[in-house]
Amino acid sequence: MLWLMTMGRRLNGVYAAFMLVAFMMGVAGALQAPTLSLFLSREVGAQPFWVGLFYTVNAIAGILVSLWLAKRSDSRGDRRRLIMFCCLMAVGNALLFAFNRHYLTLITCGVMLASIANAAMPQLFALAREYADSSAREVVMFSSVMRAQLSLAWVIGPPLAFMLALNYGFTTMFSIAAGIFVISLALIAIKLPSVPRVEQPSEEAAALAQAGGRQDKNVRMLFIASTLMWTCNTMYIIDMPLWISSDLGLPDSLAGILMGTAAGLEIPAMILAGY
Template sequence: MSGILASTKRHARTVKGIQGFPIIMLINIFLGIGFSFVIPFNSMFGIDEVGMSNTSFGVFMLISSLCGIFFSTWIAKLSDRVPDRKFILILCSLAAVIGYLGFAFSRNYAVLLFFSSVFIGISSSTFSQVFAIGREMLTRSELPEKQVPFYMNILRTLFALSWTVGPAIASYALLYMGFTGLFMVAATCYAIVSIIALLFLRRKSEAAGRSAAKEILPLKQIMLQPLILINVIAFACISTAHNMSMMNMAQFVTKEIGGSQQDVGVIFSITSVFEIPFMLGFGILATSVKSDKLIRLGAILALIYFCVLFFAESSWHIFGLQILSAAYISITSGIAITYFQDFLPDMPGTATNLYSNANKAGSMLGFMLFGFVADVFGYRNVYLTCAAFVLVAVTLLFGLRYARRTPAEASISG
């Protein structure tokens, strides 16, 4: 026990000594709270509150995701060229404030689609910018390179920490204040993000920004590298499964197995509670084990999770399964960020956005398929579809292990 405490104190001192890193950690906490208040209840808002059908909700999310990919790709390229990301982060978080205020006070499909496509689409870059800034801070510090994945995982763990209580509190906010109160809280969290960034986040030197800009590669050239392309497809498949599951969970629990809204909040909170030790543990493991091996492990755990979830008959069955969910999410959303950033160490914004856009592409497909599969085959069979997508990802990731790669690609994967 004393050894754990000593190690924790040592890491805390290290974090405190990295210029600006405690501020970006604080920003990440509020970003996570904003996410955790909205994402678990998206389908309930669209279907139960606004009155969308499963299919029209899928179309709504499809269009929103397409716009998110467009805006985030453009913003990522811009952020790797400008001297400093601070004001891009502020503008993206302010866009979220406007977007979620629109969600709070409108129930019109067309109006909501506008706010979601434009303002929430722009705000989708907030996550990428936070982790790109975090990576830059670690790179500029005196931290040994092999320790970077661990401290990036600490940053990702704080995002998960926000989810330990966020969905459960959100379920009670929904119960007593409705969706208007829910989205008001989310807007407030993003407003706090912009205020903290404006007042406390120091600007990067202009010289550093110019030197990074010289290393920019065309996006087409990046995407045509087989290693990157295959990883993007694999992560898009995992994201498809994850987002179908996220959209399906509230409906599955409340309409298929007789659970309550509070059960939904508990289910999402359990995942986040276990994500924290898993992320720290896998972060430590990543300092000595190649990240591609951990990524393959995460994909296998996801496959097992969705296969077993298909057979759940009660909320308490899902409670236990969320531990397995936390394990695969800890890898595919924690280690994966550093894994993608290592592909393009001089372009952290673009690299993080590759990971983020793989998730958005998966979200887009997942949202579209969720409505179709749920309408035609039922909420339970959504999880069988999730398992099929993860099986594709597992096949691709293990295929990379045996594929012939160029020396440059081999060096990227470590």
């Protein structure tokens, strides 16, 4: 409660910029993800197997690229510049989906751009944590509020995505997402700081810590639980829009409303988690 009472005093321009960028990037992502299965099946004309294959290739590429970028950014380099590069790739990815309907191009060039772009959000949270640590702020609460911005973005994004796609077309929707990423890129370049790199532990210490993590039963169980949880979440995002429109015969826009409602219910939990 004390944090909320003094938030106006403590929330400087940099903190506000972090939350605004997180919100805008979240909205841009929430415009694309919920409608992707509809886009592939209706606009591209892909069969169910090829829709699933696209998600599989996209997930594998995203994991590999994110791990590589995370390792590189943790050891050296300017994290802010990496976020800017990822946002630039996100702009290119959104424009590619806006004006291209060839499956082979999307599953190659599109997946490559998306795998780099998807690393922007984790890197943004890492930069925010580093800045909070360096400025002696409430790191846990600040991270919770930033995560709440993502939930707020998903309250707005899915209904807006289906409204734009169904009424104005996917080209308009993806173009708007690209525009939001451009604005986010400008805010990152102007407002977000470059946090000096802290001294990293030696390779031997890092290897021992990594090995200890693998041998820890709690870490292994957390990994399994997280994998199962995100598998279910991904299945929900992929299948729910198609199930509502094809099987139930309900309006396509209902999927966006349901996703937005679910995201809205997350916000109180996000805030309470910071206490």
